Amino acid sequence: MATFIITDVGKALQAKVLAGKTKYSFTKIGIGDGFVNDSTDYKTLTDLKQRKADVAITSVTYEDDNTCHVSGVFKSTDTATALYVREAGLYAADPDIGEILFAAHYYDSPTVFDSSSGAYSKEFVFVIGVESADQVNLTINQAGIATQEYVQKAVNNRLTVSGDRPASMDDGGLYVEKVGSGVRFEGYNAAEKTFNTAHPETDFAMITDIYASAASHNAFYRGKDLTSYFDSGEMSKAIAAGTFADIYPGDYITKTVTVDGTTYADVKWIVADLDYHLHRGDTETTAHHVVLIPEDNIGSSKMNSSDTTSGGYQGSYMWSTTIPKYVTSITNAFGSDHVLTHRERLTKQVDTNAYAGGGGMGNGATTYTSGEWTDVKVNILNEAMMYGHAPFASSGRDTYDCNKQLSAFRYGQNFTRSSWCWLRDVASAVYFASAGRYGEADFIYASNVSGVRPYFLLR
Numbered sequence: 001m002a003t004f005i006i007t008d009v010g011k012a013l014q015a016k017v018l019a020g021k022t023k024y025s026f027t028k029i030g031i032g033d034g035f036v037n038d039s040t041d042y043k044t045l046t047d048l049k050q051r052k053a054d055v056a057i058t059s060v061t062y063e064d065d066n067t068c069h070v071s072g073v074f075k076s077t078d079t080a081t082a083l084y085v086r087e088a089g090l091y092a093a094d095p096d097i098g099e100i101l102f103a104a105h106y107y108d109s110p111t112v113f114d115s116s117s118g119a120y121s122k123e124f125v126f127v128i129g130v131e132s133a134d135q136v137n138l139t140i141n142q143a144g145i146a147t148q149e150y151v152q153k154a155v156n157n158r159l160t161v162s163g164d165r166p167a168s169m170d171d172g173g174l175y176v177e178k179v180g181s182g183v184r185f186e187g188y189n190a191a192e193k194t195f196n197t198a199h200p201e202t203d204f205a206m207i208t209d210i211y212a213s214a215a216s217h218n219a220f221y222r223g224k225d226l227t228s229y230f231d232s233g234e235m236s237k238a239i240a241a242g243t244f245a246d247i248y249p250g251d252y253i254t255k256t257v258t259v260d261g262t263t264y265a266d267v268k269w270i271v272a273d274l275d276y277h278l279h280r281g282d283t284e285t286t287a288h289h290v291v292l293i294p295e296d297n298i299g300s301s302k303m304n305s306s307d308t309t310s311g312g313y314q315g316s317y318m319w320s321t322t323i324p325k326y327v328t329s330i331t332n333a334f335g336s337d338h339v340l341t342h343r344e345r346l347t348k349q350v351d352t353n354a355y356a357g358g359g360g361m362g363n364g365a366t367t368y369t370s371g372e373w374t375d376v377k378v379n380i381l382n383e384a385m386m387y388g389h390a391p392f393a394s395s396g397r398d399t400y401d402c403n404k405q406l407s408a409f410r411y412g413q414n415f416t417r418s419s420w421c422w423l424r425d426v427a428s429a430v431y432f433a434s435a436g437r438y439g440e441a442d443f444i445y446a447s448n449v450s451g452v453r454p455y456f457l458l459r
Contacts, residue, residue, distance in 0.1 A: 002088075002105040003039040004126075009046065010102035013094050017135050022095045025137040026102070029055040029072040029124050030089040033110070042104040048089045053079060055124060062133035070128065075121040076113045084110040090126040103128070116242070118213030165195065212243035214275035214288070221411035222248040226271070227255075236338065239459055242288040244274050249407040253292065259299050259329040268295040272408035277457060280401045281343035282373040289340050289457040291406060293381075296419050297451030298326070303422055304446040307430040312347030312366050313398075314374065316432075316446070318422065319346070326454045327378045340457035344376040345400040347426060356394040356428045361443065364429025365394040372400075378456045383425050383433050383441065385409075385455075390425060392433045392443045398425035421451035 006014070016022050034049025036042065041049075055072035062068055070090060085107070092102040103126060111122055130136055165175055171190035186195040229235045229246065230253045238245040252268045272291040279285065301322040303309075313319055331339050347366040354365035382398060383390040388405030390398060420437035427433050427443040434450055436442035444450060 002107045004103065004105055005039050005042045006103045007045060007101050008043050009094065009097070009100045010092070013092060013100065013102060016095070018131070023135055023137045024068065024128070024130070025093040026057055026060060026070050027091045027093055027099055028057060029070070029126070030091060030101075031055060031074060031083075031085045031124065032087045032089075033084045034087050036087075036106060039104075039106045042101075042106065045101060045104075047101055048087050048104065050087075051089070052083055052085075060136065062130070062136060066130060066132075068128045068130045068136050069125060071123050071125040073121050073123050074113065075119065076115045076117065077119055079113050079115065082112060082114040082116075084112055085122075086110045088124050088126075090128075117215055120215065168193065212245060214242065214244055214278070217244045217248050218274050218407040219411070220248050221250040221408070223250040223252070223412075224248070225254065226251045227253050236459065239288050239290055242275070244288075244290075247271060247274065247290060249273060250412050252295070255333045257298065257329045257333045260325045262299060264298050267298065269293070270295055270408055272406040272455065274407070276404075276406065277342055277344075277401070282345075283343045285340075285342045285457075287340055287459055289459050291455055292458050293406075293408070293455040294453060297421055297453050299452050300449050301422070301452050302447055302449050303432045307445045307447050309350050309364060309426045309429055309432060309446055310352075312349055312426055313424045314346045314348035314372070318380070318424070318452075322452065323378055323380070323454070326452070330378055330454065330456055334456075334458065338458055339377050340459045341375055341377050342457055343373050344379065344402065345372045346374055346376075346379075346424070347397050347400075348372055350394070350426055350429065352429045354395075356426075357396070358391055358393045358425075358427065361392065361394070361428035361431055364426065364431075366397040366426050367395070368397065372397075378454045380422055380424050380452065380454055381406075383423050386423065386435060387441060390433075391441045392427040392431075393425040394427055398433075419451070419453065421453040 017024055030048050030051045031053050032048040032051040036049055053074065055074045057070060057072045059071045060068065088105045089101050090103045091099055094100045169175065169188040171188065173188040175186045175188065175195060186197055188195055226235060226247065235247065238247060249271050251271045254266050255269055256263065256265045257267055269292040272293045274290055275288055276291045277285045278288065301318055303316050303318045305317055348371065349367050349369040350364055351367045352364050354367065355363055356365050382402055383393055384399045384403050385406050386409050388410065393399060417437055419435065421435050423433040423435060425433035430445055431443040432446055434442045434444050
């Protein structure tokens, strides 16, 4: 969410425009990573707190609702280092004092631009109230706009969909060839003057491979068997490189695991998300990874021997006794080099006199205590990872760093009647959260026996 404010000098320019002394002439959009104590601080500023880049204005339009829309586009490739945009400013020409900071947006959550995560862009838009189009100079910098002729030429040099393969293209240009009922993407290598299949594992490429990153792949749900790809070692190379070539949520690896003497044959380990925990943790997770979770439960367990949540999740029988068995089984199945140890913040204290924050479950809520960050190889999900919210969590501490929904649950079903399982959120002094056998968010007594559906980070 962004807070919008017009500066004092911006209001002075407004008065001049309303008096008919001048027109609005917007010059640029600036973006930065500065912090302010309150958005009203911008009233007296003449520039952003920490302006890092300027964005060319590419569109100035007057709308029927008496507003003027000013916009510009910033790309991840426009910055050499990661940029966390928390503020954006609209600049205008004042006839008396020159260029001014007319207005600013301050964002509650930053937008991250990082070319290492792939090529993407964001449009920054300012909406200004005006009385008529005559009050706005609608002329903008043509250098910031691609003409129709330029776009057509660029498209022809970068993407060709005609029946005949062109003699040459720009380096990296993409030729789309119809093959049977599908298509094949071929990229042009200008240095070698050759076309090569753009997709490393299959002729039938998905368009997202042009933008090879966790972010682009997380938005597609597929369901392909990757077992041979993993066994070949090539999948691990694609993960390590951060390109995630031919890896999408819903894909799976088939592996047999033995847990505490019980063998579960040909388990489908589903790709649930890519780089879910990247840059998180008190010790930062820096290795690229894939979250894997079994299609169905693998065994069952109680959360505690009695109906108590004392000690939070870290104090539970599940964490101290059951999870280590799954660490052993998964490590044996996939290999220790492929199971990424990372840091997660897990609850370890419950105040039985505090009212549980979620679901109206009575008393018992997780509270802070030291030592919550801990090494994790294998764990069970919390509510946020499955549902995208936490309906029965006793406090925000049950969510902590695992605070967004896994892509496999966002875009795919991945929940059947045999997938009922424990979730690690404390719901009250006697309940933990669970995913019910009828597809509902639920909670059950800590001493009950329920399914275990472990996840781990594959590298």
